[in-house]
Amino acid sequence: MAAPYTLSFEAFSLTVDGSRVRIASGVREYSTADIRTERTAHDGSTFWNKTLSLPSGFIVGVILDSTPDVEHLAIFGDMEPGHQGFSFEDFAEQGGVFTHHELGGQLKVSFRARPSPDHLEAIEFRTNVTLRYIEAKTNQLADGHTHEIVVQQGSVFCLQP
Numbered sequence: 001m002a003a004p005y006t007l008s009f010e011a012f013s014l015t016v017d018g019s020r021v022r023i024a025s026g027v028r029e030y031s032t033a034d035i036r037t038e039r040t041a042h043d044g045s046t047f048w049n050k051t052l053s054l055p056s057g058f059i060v061g062v063i064l065d066s067t068p069d070v071e072h073l074a075i076f077g078d079m080e081p082g083h084q085g086f087s088f089e090d091f092a093e094q095g096g097v098f099t100h101h102e103l104g105g106q107l108k109v110s111f112r113a114r115p116s117p118d119h120l121e122a123i124e125f126r127t128n129v130t131l132r133y134i135e136a137k138t139n140q141l142a143d144g145h146t147h148e149i150v151v152q153q154g155s156v157f158c159l160q161p
Contacts, residue, residue, distance in 0.1 A: 003030075003031040003032065003158075004029045004030060004031055005029070005030055005031070005032075005122075005156045005157075005158045006027055006028065006029050006030075006155065006156065007027070007028045007030070007052065007054070007060065007151060007155040007156065007157060008026070008027045008028075008151070008152035008154070008155050009024075009025065009026065009027075009028070009054055009058065009060070009149055009150060009151050009152060009155070010022055010024070010025040010149075010150045010152070011023050011024040011025065011054075011056065011058050011147065011148070011149050011150075012147060012148045012149075012150070013146065013147055014145065014146055014147065014148065020148065023056070023147075024054075024055065024056030024057075024058060026054065026055040026056065028052065028053075028054050028055060030052060032158055032159065032160060034052060034053070035050050035051070035052055035158075035159055036050070036051045036052075036053075037049070037050050038051075045065055046065070047063055047064065047065050048063070048064045048065075049061050049062075049063055049064075050062050050064065050159050051078070052157065053080070054149075057079055057080040058077065058078070058079060058080070058149055059077065059078040059079065059080065060075070060076075060077055060078075060131065060149065060151060060157060061075070061076050061077075061078060062074065062075055062076075062120075062123065062157065062159070063076065063088075064120060070093065070109070070111075070120065071092065071093050072090055072091065072092050072093070072098075073090075073091045073093075073098050073107065073109065073123070074088055074089070074090055074091075075089045075091060075107070075123070075129070075131060076088050076089065076131060077131030077132070077133045077147070077148075077149035078133065079133070079135070079147075084135070085133050085134050085135040085146070085147075086133070086134045087131055087132060087133040087134070087145075087149075089103070089105075089129075089130075089131055089132065091105070091107055093109075096108075097126065100129070103129075103130055104127070105125070105127050105128065105129035105130065106125075106126040106127045106129075107123050107124065107125060107126060107129065108123075108124040108126050109122070109123055109124075110122045110124070112160065120159055120160075121158070121159060121160045122156055122157065122158040122159060122160075123156070123157040123158075123159075124154075124155075124156050124157075125151050125152065125153055125154065125155040125156070125157075126153065127153050128150055128151070128152055128153050129150070129151045130148050130149075130150050131148065131149040131150075131151065132144075132145035132147075132148055133145055133146065133147040133148065133149060134146055134147075135147060
């Protein structure tokens with residue numbers, strides 16, 4: 001894969017009656033130099049958040065841990081600083097494709113050498129993938145989230161050159 005990479009998205013705010021209002025959309029052209037990495041430790045385990053800022057103040061990211069195998073992949077959506085919230089979408093590996101157990105989105109993950117977090121090279125969105133986000137300062141809606149970031153099919157989240 002050669003830079004620049006692209007990630008297309010739409011962002012929605014959910015209303016009390018359950019309708020979606022599009023609040024942003026765009027295409028982020030980027031290189032791996034634009035990926036931000038943050039290392040954290042929790043309960044004796046090490047985690048890395050790798051994030052990419054999108055136009056209009058949204059973020060897409062992946063959480064990697066220090067386990068030797070990758071059977072699950074955690075993708076999340078976020079908003080730029082100033083917003084506090086939570087997003088976590090779990091994708092399980094099934095026959096070489098990572099699938100979301102509830103929403104059905106699919107990811108193709110490529111590795112440099114072997115399937116491990118430190119060798120993860122890129123995530124290709126094989127379908128549109130919805131990342132649900134709960135904004136902390138907003139009243140939760142009936143289904144539990146306040147925003148959705150939809151990463152469009154064909155987008156690539158490249159983590160290593």
